[in-house]
């Protein structure tokens with residue numbers, strides 16, 4: 572199978588519309604706030620907007636190429652547009668959380684640096700047809716665990732100094748992030764990039780659902796409580 576099927580297309584359009592509606596909602600929520608109090612809205616808007624663009628490209632049958640991987644008998648589409656999306660949006664998601672926690676600049680640099688390394692090495696895993704892709708997969712996974720460690724140790728430590736409502740919002744979002752992000756490497760292994768157990772449709776559908784929760788769901792949870800945002804406002808204008 573080389574041309575994306577109709578079922579795949581439906582899921583890509585669901586992703587596009589969901590991300591675009593999320594971006595629009597975050598924009599409207601930003602419009603209610605006064606300038607200087609919209610840091611979280613701005614970051615969260617771009618997370619959904621960038622994903623909407625990447626999904627639109629994929630829904631228009633762009634941002635992929637066919638690849639015949641070792642151990643598989645058919646070429647499958649490799650959607651590289653996902654990785655471009657993740658390269659920009661996963662650091663922004665982490666920045667949202669780190670600013671909420673009031674993390675140090677040093678912790679933020681570690682978190683974001685590890686994250687872009689995780690996505691870059693994950694991209695190498697994705698474009699590699701030979702079994703060497705599993706070497707890249709392991710490198711990316713080790714960096715992922717390291718990044719989670721910084722988040723759940725360093726950044727959590729900073730969050731403990733915050734007012735109770737900020738701390739509990741941080742805990743809620745950090746747990747959501749840790750659980751949801753762990754699904755990505757598992758899905759990668761089960762999908763066409765790995766052992767291809769669930770097929771391209773199952774993979775694209777599951778990615779669309781977890782992407783929407785990780786970006787739009789996360790964004791609503793973060794932006795819904797104005798008291799929390801006010802108390803966590805970064806010291807920047």
Ligand code: RET
Nearest residue numbers: 693708711712715752755756759782785
């Ligand atoms: C890959 C494969 C290689 C190993 C690891 C991965 C992790 C990816 C993650 C992606 C998160 C994406 C999000 C998107 C939101 O829309 C690259 C799949 C560890 C954690 C949150």
